[in-house]
Amino acid sequence: MKIGNITLKILMPLCLGGAILYWMYRGEDWRQIRHVMTDEMDWTWMLLSFPFGIVAQMFRGWRWRQTLEPVGEHPRTSVSIHSIFLSYAASLLIPRVGEFTRCGVLKRYDNISFPKALGTVVTERAIDSLLVMGITAVVLLLEMSTFGMFFRKTGTNLQTILHGFSWAGYFVAAVSAVAILILLHFLLRKLSIYNKVKMTFKGIWQGVISLKDVRNIPLFVAFTLGIWLSYFLHYYLTFFCFDFTADLGLGCALVTFIVGSIAVIVPTPNGAGPWHFAVKTMLILYGVADDHALYFVLIVHTVQTMLVVLMGIYAWLALSFTKVRTNP
Numbered sequence: 001m002k003i004g005n006i007t008l009k010i011l012m013p014l015c016l017g018g019a020i021l022y023w024m025y026r027g028e029d030w031r032q033i034r035h036v037m038t039d040e041m042d043w044t045w046m047l048l049s050f051p052f053g054i055v056a057q058m059f060r061g062w063r064w065r066q067t068l069e070p071v072g073e074h075p076r077t078s079v080s081i082h083s084i085f086l087s088y089a090a091s092l093l094i095p096r097v098g099e100f101t102r103c104g105v106l107k108r109y110d111n112i113s114f115p116k117a118l119g120t121v122v123t124e125r126a127i128d129s130l131l132v133m134g135i136t137a138v139v140l141l142l143e144m145s146t147f148g149m150f151f152r153k154t155g156t157n158l159q160t161i162l163h164g165f166s167w168a169g170y171f172v173a174a175v176s177a178v179a180i181l182i183l184l185h186f187l188l189r190k191l192s193i194y195n196k197v198k199m200t201f202k203g204i205w206q207g208v209i210s211l212k213d214v215r216n217i218p219l220f221v222a223f224t225l226g227i228w229l230s231y232f233l234h235y236y237l238t239f240f241c242f243d244f245t246a247d248l249g250l251g252c253a254l255v256t257f258i259v260g261s262i263a264v265i266v267p268t269p270n271g272a273g274p275w276h277f278a279v280k281t282m283l284i285l286y287g288v289a290d291d292h293a294l295y296f297v298l299i300v301h302t303v304q305t306m307l308v309v310l311m312g313i314y315a316w317l318a319l320s321f322t323k324v325r326t327n328p
Contacts, residue, residue, distance in 0.1 A: 016266070016268050016273060017269055017272040017273035017274075018273070020268075020272075020274065020276065021272065021273050021276060024276060024277060024280070028291075028294065032291075033298065033299070036242075036295050036299070037299060040243070041241050041242060041299065042240065042241050042242075043241070045237050045238060045239075045240040045241045046237075046303060049233070049234050049235070049236075050234075050307055052234040052237070053230070053231075053307055053308075054307075054311065055226070055230045056226075056227050056228075056231045056234060057081070057085055057311065058081050058084075059226040059227045059230060060084050060124075060223075061077070061081030061082075061083070061084040062081070063124065063220060063227070064080055064102075064120060064121075064124065065080045066214055066215075066216070066219065066220055066223065067120040067123055067124065067214060067220070068116070068117065068120055069214070070212075070213035070214055070215075071113075071116045071119070073113060073116055073117065074110075075106050075109075075110040075112050076109075078318070078322070079105065079106060079109045079110050079319070081315075082105070082315040082319050082322070083101070083102035083105035083106055083315070084102055084315075085312055085314065086098075086101060086102065086315040086316060087101045087105075088308050088311070088312065089309055089311065089313070089315070089316075090312070091270070092269045092270055092305065092308065092309065092312075093269070095267035095268060095269060096267060099118070099121050099125075102117075102121070103117040103118050103121065105319065108324070109319065109322055109324055109325065110325050111326060127224060128224070128227075128228075131224060132261055132262075135254075135258060136258050139254050139255055139258050142251065142254075143255050231257075231261075232253070234304070235253070235256075235257050235300075235304075236250075236257070238300045239253055241299075242292070242295070242296060244288055244289065244292040245288065245292075245296055248283075252282075255286075256279045256282045256283060256286075259278045259279060259281075259282050260275050260278055262278070263275045263277070263278035269305075270305050270308065271301075272301065272305070275297070275301060276298065276301060279293075279296075280293040280294060280296075281293075283297075
């Protein structure tokens with residue numbers, strides 16, 4: 001049964017991403033894509049983007065170590081960074097498994113509490129989500145007309161979705177959710193794992209509230225801004241690899257970056273499929289030809305995914321030579 005569940009978790013995201021990519025690239029001339037990569041693309045800008053992709057994950061490792069200190073956990077800097085590298089590579093196989101992978105690495109090599117580490121991951125994700133929401137709001141105001149075209153082109157209409165629910169429906173859904181939570185509470189109390197689950201959530205909660213005790217808040221903010229600025233530059237510099245995107249400007253880069261960041265919420269390996277569709281659609285709205293937009297998203301995503309793989313391999317090799325520390 002467990003093997004079946006693992007297989008399902010691997011196959012479903014792959015099938016979803018693969019189906020979207022097949023639908024987008026069916027009938028494409030792959031010789032032309034190869035020609036763009038070998039004869040038309042400026043690889044210098046792609047290579048210049050790599051350090052920012054690496055530094056973004058290093059910033060994340062440094063920030064994570066900082067959030068662990070208030071809960072009494074002190075992993076080594078190198079182990080923290082390598083765990084981040086490895087977590088992103090692991091998520092290519094099973095989406096979202098990277099969050100657990102990096103907590104497991106710290107537990108394995110520095111004897112860091114897994115629940116507490118997972119709690120700080122929740123904290124980090126909450127902070128990142130708030131930052132992305134803020135950036136999205138600003139970009140949305142600046143590029144309202146372009147977003148409007150995107151929603152019309154993709155058939156997305158929030159008002160129509162909300163009209164599908166009545167106030168009674170919202171009330172019933174809320175009551176049902178509360179009832180399910182209460183039922184789960186009583187069921188867990190009857191199970192032998194109740195205390196273990198309780199302790200796990202206690203550790204997670206400690207990690208969540210640890211942010212208020214971070215010693216250097218300005219440094220935490222600097223790490224957070226550094227992460228997202230590096231992510232953006234890692235993406236933006238690839239615009240200059242191609243003649244058809246080099247002159248699109250900072251506004252287009254911000255819009256497509258935000259849309260792509262939201263699209264990767266869909267659980268496929270590194271957002272493959274949803275990211276391609278979202279970014280390609282926005283590029284077309286900015287005047288990029290359909291074929292050129294397809295080439296851009298395929299090449300950029302593939303190359304940057306390979307960088308994630310290489311960083312994961314490097315982290316795995318580095319951890320293989322790392323001495324296990326029994327006392328954190």
